[in-house]
Amino acid sequence: MSSGYSSLEEDAEDFFFTARTSFFRRAPQGKPRSGQQDVEKEKETHSYLSKEEIKEKVHKYNLAVTDKLKMTLNSNGIYTGFIKVQMELCRPPQTSPNSGKLSPSSNGCMNTLHISSTNTVGEVIEALLKKFLVTESPAKFALYKRCHREDQVYACKLSDREHPLYLRLVAGPRTDTLSFVLREHEIGEWEAFSLPELQNFLRILDKEEDEQLQNLRGRYAAYRHKLEEALRE
Numbered sequence: 001m002s003s004g005y006s007s008l009e010e011d012a013e014d015f016f017f018t019a020r021t022s023f024f025r026r027a028p029q030g031k032p033r034s035g036q037q038d039v040e041k042e043k044e045t046h047s048y049l050s051k052e053e054i055k056e057k058v059h060k061y062n063l064a065v066t067d068k069l070k071m072t073l074n075s076n077g078i079y080t081g082f083i084k085v086q087m088e089l090c091r092p093p094q095t096s097p098n099s100g101k102l103s104p105s106s107n108g109c110m111n112t113l114h115i116s117s118t119n120t121v122g123e124v125i126e127a128l129l130k131k132f133l134v135t136e137s138p139a140k141f142a143l144y145k146r147c148h149r150e151d152q153v154y155a156c157k158l159s160d161r162e163h164p165l166y167l168r169l170v171a172g173p174r175t176d177t178l179s180f181v182l183r184e185h186e187i188g189e190w191e192a193f194s195l196p197e198l199q200n201f202l203r204i205l206d207k208e209e210d211e212q213l214q215n216l217r218g219r220y221a222a223y224r225h226k227l228e229e230a231l232r233e
Helices: 034-043 053-062 119-133 164-173 194-233
Strands: 004-007 077-087 110-116 141-149 153-157 178-184
Touching: 053 077, 053 110, 053 119, 077 164, 110 119, 110 153, 110 164, 153 194, 164 178
Parallel strands: 004 110, 077 178
Antiparallel strands: 077 110, 141 153, 141 178
């Protein structure tokens, strides 16, 4: 099966998607395990790789690649490569009408992006939404890295300033070691929504409240009617 491909450098038009893939539960909150500590160590080494170390890692990465999605190191020290992002959305996002694009949904479709080492998480999210012609704000979405350590799976939300291709380089090409997932923000992060959307939520709540009150009044009216009938007998 082919995965969707797009690039931050070249505006690809065609998309191909995989079928549903496996979903994993988040790691329980609490005391960090050894695997989680290893995940944090990857962040700490980001600023300490020299050009020679990057060159060596790119070389080793390409030797381990099995799907021809290799990295390329430029003379200026910037390298380019591919990351695969799985879409795990609870609801279909809003897209431009008559876009002709498939809408990302909760079916776990995979999209392949061609990016550079300078591209940040925020830019990757914007590129994904742009390719699907999603009209919602990128602030509503978050990119997670899913790490596998000692038969455990850990999901860690990435900050907008992190560089996904660097994380891919450090972890190697195997997606069963490290993978990327696009999700909506946690419920309760209302700052990600626009004022009209928040006002629409309030209208929905008012409507639901009215419906509940009408149902409650109907139930008590029915009870009252039965009591009145019993008194008349």
